[in-house]
Amino acid sequence: MASSYPTLAPFVMKRPWLNNLLKPVANWYINAAGYRKLGLRADDLIVEENENVIKALKRLPPKEAYDRVYRLRRAFQASTVHKLLPKEEWTKPEEDVPYLQPLIDQIHAEEKEKQALDSLTVIRKH
Template structure:
């Protein structure tokens, strides 16, 4: 289970659907406005969930710094009611998941631990 629902696996298996939806997806991401503030999609994941907090702790120091920088810069843009200059917008190829894979890994680890804790050992005599 991911941090948010996704049809990506379904679309990825169908090249014709992927080529059809890619322009729509790019339009939607641009219309959402976060790229004009220099943010990436994973920057929008709220930090209220325990799994997200654990994932943030697993980020490299540089990635953690970059995330905080992007969020603070976006907050400053929001306060001043301005967008970044276009050359500073997040490009589609830069908007790759960096936090979702860690969240999925943490959830998989928790599920594995839960499965192991529920394991019962039966002795054969």
């Protein structure tokens, strides 16, 4: 599974002691990043310049695509006026779930499979 950003999450999640140690740091970092205070989700921050990300955006269901555009525009507006959203409009941790990364991973897997099939050589036995 190749993501559009480097991650140690699988390594950390397999080790409960490390997960417990790093969870407070991760929560602090998320709060310090401030994207939730602008109503954004983590996947909203994925850079759209990658071809696989563009393909994934095209695969989003219409409602999810609309919600993403709405969140981005609202965050841009809040940033422009140098104000955070009211606390009740902040993205809650349980709402901050991946919606784009799974599609990016799926596209990457499809490309890898296509590449493997394209480079397949057939050996004929006589």
